[in-house]
Amino acid sequence: MLKRMLRLLSVSVMITMIVMVSSAAFAQDDVSKIEITSQQVADGVYVLNTVTGGNIGLSVGDQGIFMVDTGQAVELMDKIMAEISKISPQPVRLALNTHWHFDHIAGNEYLGQKGVTLLSHENVWKRLTTEQKLTAFNMTIPPAAKEGQPVETFSDAMTLHLNGDDIVISHPGAAHTDGDALVYWQKANVLQTGDLYFEGLYPFIDVEHGGSINFMIDVATKVMETINDTTKIIPGHGPVSDKAKMQAYVAMLTGIRDNIRALIAEGKTMEDIVAAKPTQQFDNIWGKGFLTPDQFTQLVYSDLIREKK
Numbered sequence: 001m002l003k004r005m006l007r008l009l010s011v012s013v014m015i016t017m018i019v020m021v022s023s024a025a026f027a028q029d030d031v032s033k034i035e036i037t038s039q040q041v042a043d044g045v046y047v048l049n050t051v052t053g054g055n056i057g058l059s060v061g062d063q064g065i066f067m068v069d070t071g072q073a074v075e076l077m078d079k080i081m082a083e084i085s086k087i088s089p090q091p092v093r094l095a096l097n098t099h100w101h102f103d104h105i106a107g108n109e110y111l112g113q114k115g116v117t118l119l120s121h122e123n124v125w126k127r128l129t130t131e132q133k134l135t136a137f138n139m140t141i142p143p144a145a146k147e148g149q150p151v152e153t154f155s156d157a158m159t160l161h162l163n164g165d166d167i168v169i170s171h172p173g174a175a176h177t178d179g180d181a182l183v184y185w186q187k188a189n190v191l192q193t194g195d196l197y198f199e200g201l202y203p204f205i206d207v208e209h210g211g212s213i214n215f216m217i218d219v220a221t222k223v224m225e226t227i228n229d230t231t232k233i234i235p236g237h238g239p240v241s242d243k244a245k246m247q248a249y250v251a252m253l254t255g256i257r258d259n260i261r262a263l264i265a266e267g268k269t270m271e272d273i274v275a276a277k278p279t280q281q282f283d284n285i286w287g288k289g290f291l292t293p294d295q296f297t298q299l300v301y302s303d304l305i306r307e308k309k
Contacts, residue, residue, distance in 0.1 A: 031075040036083040039240065042188035044163050046087055047234050048080060054104045057183060057192040057234050058084065061163025064093035067116075068183050068192050068234075070107030077110040092116050094160070096169060097150065098194025098236070099177045100127040101206070109148030119158075120150035121171045123179030127209070172196070175219040176203070176236075178210025182223065191227055192234040196220055197246055199238030201289025202279075202296040203253075207303045213257050214303075220250045237289075252282045260300050264308065270301050 039047050041057075048056040053072030058065055065088060071080055084092065097105045097120040105128065112118055120128070129149050132141040143149070157170040166186045174180070176195040183192040195203065196219060205211045224243060227233075233241040259278035268276070279286075279293040287293040 031073055034076060034079070036076065036079045038083050038087060041232050041234060041240055042185070042190050044165060045185055045188045045190045047240060048083055049239075050076065054101075054195070054236050055192075055234050055238075056080065058087065059160075059163050059165065059167060059185070060088045060090065062090065063163050064090045066160060066162055066167065067092050067095040067111070069098055069104040069194070070095050070111055072103035073106050074110050077107045080107065094119060094162075096120065096181060096183065097124050097128075098181045098183070098192070099179050099206075100124045100209070101177070101195070104194065104236070105144070105148070108150075109145045112145075112147035112149070117152060118148070118150040119152045119154075119169070121179040121181050122153040122155050123177075123210070124181075125150045125153045127179065172219045172223065173215065174210040174212065175215045176211050177206045180219075184226075188232075189228070189230060190232045190234065191223070193223070193236060195236035196223070197233065197235040197241070197249060198289070199233075199235040199241045199245060199249065200286065201238060202286050202291045202293070203236075204291060205299055205303060207299070212303055213253060213300050217250060217253050217257065220246065220253075224250070252286055256282060256296070256300060257304070260297065261304055261307075264301070264304055270298060270305075273297060273301055 034050055034052060037049050039049065041047055044059060044061050046058040046060055048058065050072060054069050056071060057068035065084060071077060092111060094117050095111050097108070108118055128144040130143055154169065155171065157168060160167040160169065165188055168184045168186060170182050172180060172182055180194055180196055182194065182196070196216060203216070205213055205216060224246060227243055229243055231243055233246055235241055256279050260273055263273045263276055263278060274294050274297050277293070279297055283293045291299070
C-alpha cells in the first residue's frame with residue numbers, strides 16, 4: 001500500500017513539475033517571441049492573452065485598472081504594461097491572483113514594487129508567504145519576495161465597487177486548487193474563472209494542493225447555474241468563451257472521470273487505463289494542449305484512486 005501511495009504522489013508531483021518547469025523554461029528562453037494581445041470583452045472589461053500563459057483580465061475606467069492575474073513571467077511585464085497603456089492611461093491600482101501557480105502570479109513582485117495592492121484568497125497568501133515542499137522530488141519552493149505577496153485577502157467573498165461596476169470576487173471552494181477565486185462583473189455580465197476552466201485543452205488539476213476533478217466538476221456545474229446564455233467567460237487558459245462551451249467542458253470532465261472510475265472499479269492498473277484511452281472521444285477537441293491525453297489520464301487516475309483508500 002505504501003509503495004502504491006508513493007507512486008501516486010510521484011505521478012501527481014511529476015505532472016506538476018512538467019507543467020511548471022517546462023512553462024517557466026519557455027517563458028525565460030522565448031520571452032522575446034511572445035506577443036501580448038488585448039481584446040475588449042465588454043464595456044470596461046478587457047483580456048490580455050499571451051497564448052502560452054494564463055489570461056489576464058482587466059477592469060478599466062477612471063478609477064484606475066484592476067488586474068486579474070499578473071502573467072507567466074516577470075520578463076513579460078514591460079510588454080504587458082505597454083499593452084495596458086494602449087487601452088487606458090490610468091495606472092494599475094489593484095491586482096488579484098486567482099490561485100497560486102506561477103503562470104498567474106509571476107508579475108506580482110513587479111507590480112508590488114510599483115505600489116499596486118495585491119489581493120488573493122487567504123490560501124494563496126499562505127502558499128506565497130511560506131515555504132512549499134514537493135516531497136516526492138525533494139524540492140523546496142521558497143516564499144515569494146515580500147513585494148510579491150498579497151497584502152489583502154478574503155475567505156469567502158468580497159466586492160469591488162469600481163469603474164461603474166460591482167465586481168464580486170468569490171472563493172467557490174477547492175476545485176483547481178484550494179485557493180481558487182472567481183471574478184464576476186455584475187453589470188458587464190462577465191465571469192473570469194481562473195484555472196477552474198480551460199477552454200479547448202485538458203486542464204491541469206493541482207491534486208497535491210487541494211484540487212480534485214470531482215471538485216472541479218461540482219464547482220463548475222454550480223457556477224453555470226449563476227450565469228446565463230449571454231455571459232462572457234474569461235477562462236484561465238484559452239479564448240473568451242460562453243456558457244454553452246463551458247457546459248461542453250464540464251461534460252468532457254465528467255465523461256473522462258466516469259470512464260476512468262469504471263476502469264478502476266474493474267481493478268485495472270494505471271498502465272492498463274492509459275492503454276485503454278479513456279479520453280479518446282474528447283482528444284480531437286481537448287487533447288492538443290500542454291497536457292497530453294495520456295498525462296491527463298494519469299492525473300485523473302492519481303486523483304480518483306484516492307477514493308479507494
